[in-house]
Amino acid sequence: MNIIPLFIAIPLGFAFLIPMFSRKVRWLPDMLGNLATLSLVILSFYTIGRTGNYYMGGWRPPIGINLVLDGFSSLMLIMVSGVSFAATLFSVQYMEKYTSKLRYYSLFLLMVAGMNGVALTGDMFNLYVFLEIASIASYALVGFGCDHEELEASFKYLVLGSIASTFILFGIALIYGMTGSLNMAHVGQMIQQQGMGPTLLFAMVMFLMGFGLKAALVPFHAWLPDAHPSAPAPISAMLSGVLIKVLGVYAMMRIFFNVIGVDEKLSWVFIGAGVISMVVGGLLALGQWDYKRLLAYSSISQMGYVILAIGVGGMAMARGGAGANSVAALALLGGLFHLINHATFKSLMFLTSGSVVYGTNTRDLKKMGGLFYKMPITGLCAMVGSLSIAGLPPFNGFWSKLIIILACVKAGFYGIALVAVAVSVITLAYYLKLQKYAFFGEVGEGLKDVKESPSLMCLSMGILAVLCVGLSLLLLPGPRAVLLDPAVEAVLQGTDYITVVLGR
Amino acid sequence: MKGMTLIVKTVTRWVKGFIFLFGLYIILFGHLTPGGGFAGGVILACSYILLTLAYSKEVAHRSLSRAVASELDSVGALIFLSIALLGIYFGGGFFVNFIHRLSPGEPFRFLSAGIIPLCNVAIGIKVGSSLFMIFVILSAMRVIVRKSDNGREIIDNRRKHPR
Structure with missing residues (x-):
């Protein structure tokens, strides 16, 4: 089967x-929720090394909807399942203080279904439908606490998210009007026949705006620092950890690399947006005093790295020439590796923020202090997460940033490589600030009798902390050939995706 | 007296059954005529919404309570999903129209098109109950206007609940 x-x-x-x-x-809700995500984790490991093209209802493309499994979507499925399992495990005890666990798990799983659908689908309109399923579930989850501030953030997120979805739908409509098809591979084929035209350019701009808003690239990032901190901690982990990547970066890469095909101008847009996001997100994070808001700005900054790497990879692919393929492969490897690394350490950091809020009931860094002595496991996990994001050697963040910077140098972008190093230093600075004010120093006022969080919350953070160290091993030749290389291959094949899917 | 005037109530009493029946018709003949699960579900929900508007929430609640509507909401989605999953078992693929393969039926007759009428029924249940739920929940929200200390009226719509 x-x-x-x-x-x-x-x-x-x-x-x-x-x-x-x-x-x-x-x-029962806790058990069923965890059972669902656990079974997804197990199933997602079965997809490693497999490729497939599944026809829904037995209808072949371009008429029917097809699901395409390749290395890239398999990587996304593993990432989504892994983080969602950690988040549901964390939710068991964390969500006790909220009202309705039934609705929480229901919305949570709908969001996961939407993201899995986006990762698998080979049809443009189907992509939009799954994107909306995931987005609408996330709007409701951001406002789950029903407090004034949370509802406001949720409303802001809803408005901006709907604008993004509208742009994407408009882009899809233009593409449909141009090619008469919605199947991604078939659309790609038609685009290759018709060549670049003003309609396609306009549709591309629409996609850039829509997916850029979903991925929170800097000109479109305003919703993220409100929405991500307002959600309950496991949802923040899901939103920052996987949602912005699957709905934003993955969908953007699938459409631009595999369907339309990258050129130099588009790659410059990616590189520009990446560098600006990296710098602006990092600088804004420096000034934050809210634990979760700092993490949210950090997400923008780290997504900048991913987009930068993708842009450099696309540039190498578009320029061609001797050795271009190896540079593109290196850049994309760095980008995708940083993508999954960011999923682990950012969700870990958001879960530790949840653990801290659970213990101390505050998110203000100024009111914390000395929590390392009160909550040793949370403190240790937060330290592992911080050092990984900042990019210190034994942890996974170091390796992915190193590859991205190396790829920039090899592609001849010395200045950008320097900026990436500088932003890494800024990252280290604001995570040291977080560590200093939250976990070290004097024990804050009224925090004398803070206790460590319950066992399942610690277990879920522990799993992610171990992954933060363990994912470095993915760069060894053996594991790399299993997981990362097929994903890079899938992106690198560019518009050959069309022939793979249509089989002609 | 709760609800609207006698005229509205009487007319509602007469037409509510017909509206419901029309919704069922749109759902069941969705594979033959324009319409289908979604449109029919909306009409089903409309008959209950009309009942709520003309009489009161309590009367509508007596014939379709929120708990039942919530259950129906899940039931509809699950029926739809299980039809899709049965396709894997009988037809070899997700959403395969396995009934149509076994007995295609005569085109333009009521018993034709395989799983499509069943899917329409599932969607009708889901859309009807969830649309009614949305209406009930929106009408349950109320804005409380209270006098503040200096005599000005302020709108207090923040819910107080323990965090």
Whole structure:
């Protein structure tokens, strides 16, 4: 049996089973929610090294909707499943203080179903539908606490997110009007036949704005520092850890690299947006005194690295020439590796912020202090996460940043490589600030009897902290050939994706 | 007296059944005529919304309570998903129209098109109950206007609940 549709069916099924059967039994939502994400983790490991093209309802493209599994989508599925399992494990005890766990898990799994769908689909309109499923579930989850501030952030996120979705839909409509097809591979084929025209350029701008808003690139980032801190901690981890990557970066890369094809101008846009996001996000994070807001700005900065690497890779692909392919492969490897690294350490950091809020009931760094002595496990996990993001050698963040900087140098962007190093130093600065004010120094006022968080919360943070160290091993030749290289290959094949999917 | 005037109530009593029946028709004949699960579901929800508007929330609640509507919401989605999953078992693919393969039926007859009418029924249940739920929840929100200390009226719509 083919497992590809199960990635959509399992979270969707559990999302509706949970509110139906577990109204009476208190522990059932937790169990079903964790069961769903755990089964997704196990299934996602089966996708490693497999490729597939699944026809929904047996209809072949360009008429029917198809699901395409390749190295890139497999990497995304593993990332989404892993982080969502850690988040549901964390939610068991953390979400006790909120009102309705039924609705929480239901929305959570709908969001996961949407993201898995985006990662798998090979159809443009289907991509939009899954994107909306994930986005609408996330709007509701951001406002889950129903406080004044949370509802305001949720509303802001809803308005900007809907604008992004509208742009994407408009772009898809233009593409449909131009090519008469919605299947990505078929659209790509038609674009190759028709060549670049003003309609396609306009559609590309729409996609850049829409997906750029979803990925929170700097001119479009205003919603993120409000939305991500306002959500409950496991949801912040999901939003910053995977949602912006799957809905923003993955969808953008799929459409621009595999369907339309990159050229130099587009790569310059990526590089520019990446550098600006990196610098502006980093500088804004320096001044933050709210634990979660600092992390949110840090997300913008780190996504800048990913987009920069993608841009450099695209530039090498577009320019061609001797050795261009190896430079492009190196840049994309760095970008994708940083993508999954960021998913682990940023979700870890958001979970530690949840643990700190659980213990101290405040997010203000000025009111904290000395928490390392009160909450040793949380403190240790936060330290591992901080050092990983800042890019210190034994941790995974170091390796991915190193590869990105190396790729910049090899492609001849010396200035940009220097900026990337400088932003890394800024990153270290604001995470040291976080460590100093939250976890070290004098124990803050009224924090004398703070206790360590419950066991499952610590377990979930521990898993991610171990991953932060362990993911460095992915760069060894063996594991790299299994997980990262197929993903890089899938992006690097460019518009050959069309022939792979259509089979002609 | 709760609700609207006698005229509205009487007319509602007469037409509510017909509206409901029309919704069922749109759902069941969705594979033959314009319409389908979504449009029919909206009409089903409209009959209950009309009941709520003309009489009161309590009367509508007696015929379709929020708990039941919430259950129906999940049931509709689950039926839809299980039809899709049955396609894997019987037809070899997600959403494969396995009934149509076994017995295609005569085109333009009621019993044709395989799983499509069943999917329409599932969508009708889901859309009808969730649209009614949305209406009920929106109408449950109320704005409390209270006098502040200096005599000005302020709108207090923040819910107080323990965090």
